[in-house]
Amino acid sequence: MNVRRRLIPTAALASATVLGLTALTACSSSAADDKDGKLDVVASFYPMQYLAEQIGGDHVSVTNLTEPGQEPHDLDVSAKQRGQLEESDVALYLKGLQPAVDDAIDQSGIKTKVDAASLTSMEKHGTEVGGHADEHADEGHEDHGHEHSHEGSDPHIWLDPVRYAEVAEGVGKALEKADPDHASTYKKNTAKLVKKLDGLNKRFEDGLKNTKAAPPKVFITTHAAFGYLAERYGLTEEAISGLDPEGEPSNKRVKDLQKMAKEDGVTTVFYETLVSDETARTLAKDANLKTDVLDPIEGITKKSRGDDYIEVMDSNLQALRKALGAK
Helix, strand or coil: CCCCCCCCCCCCCCCCCCCCCCCCCCCCCCCHHHHCCCEEEEECCHHHHHHHHHHHHHHEEEEECCCCCCCHHHCCCCHHHHHHHHCCCEEEECCCCCHHHHHHHHHCCCCEEEEHHHHCCCCCCCCCCCCCCCCCCCCCCCCCCCCCCCCCCCCCHHHCHHHHHHHHHHHHHHHHHHCHHHHHHHHHHHHHHHHHHHHHHHHHHHHCCCECCCCCCEEEECCCCCHHHHHHCCCEEEECCCCCCCCCCCHHHHHHHHHHHHHHCCCEEEECCCCCCHHHHHHHHHHCCEEEECCCCCCCCCCCCCCCHHHHHHHHHHHHHHHHCEC
16 A cells, blocks of 8 residues: 655644533543534544444534545545544544554544554455465454554455444444443444444355355455455455555456456456546456446445445445355
């Protein structure tokens, strides 16, 4: 993944007046009084926004740093957004996905910083998967004593419903601590979301169990966003480019994919909604394959096949079932 330019540290903005604040224990001075006493949460991109809204409900006001339709990996944090961070109570982000966001949050005076990557297990997936699932698979994914350094790790944990549920539980606890007055609501909403994600996991397990495609059940994607999902459900992701969606594949990589597609009976090349589909379509045409959308859900737009995370994941499941000839 390309490392974007580092931010120049900026002086913290003057904190907002504390007059009229409702009792939000453990929160920094903020603009909460402008939000009817709600907890101000800044989310780095859509999967973090979804968690904050589902768990926080009516008690939070959520701002997303990544605009709808913007590719999150490319985000540069503006001066205005740095100001929003300084005035917020909670920052919810995924370290390693957006270097500019990591820098801005590190430099901010925000009191509650929640790194989703620290709430579940992380793995290093190859920049090009090469037909092999990660050796570590998902053994020990329930272990919560994870290291907090994720240099080089694959950040796309939200595409595995089980890991995403673990992150949801951690976010719920962080909101309870930041706003104890509404802890019971956050606890209830977290349990409701985890149940929803458990249901999604079950649909994927059942839906991908029996397929015409024999192991290794290969699918081709634009960039390597689906490594965790592939491991969870016994599939093999082959990415045209690596973890960076802007990466360009080598000629050898394209030829290898064409050969592999023929040998493994691949039917479909998947592209995504927020980056160019040109390479995927060219590969599909040259190899006489179909194309379809497999959405990494880094943002929701009018092109998305669903209005929220669960709906788009269900659309992804249907696309995979079709491509793999699910019975």
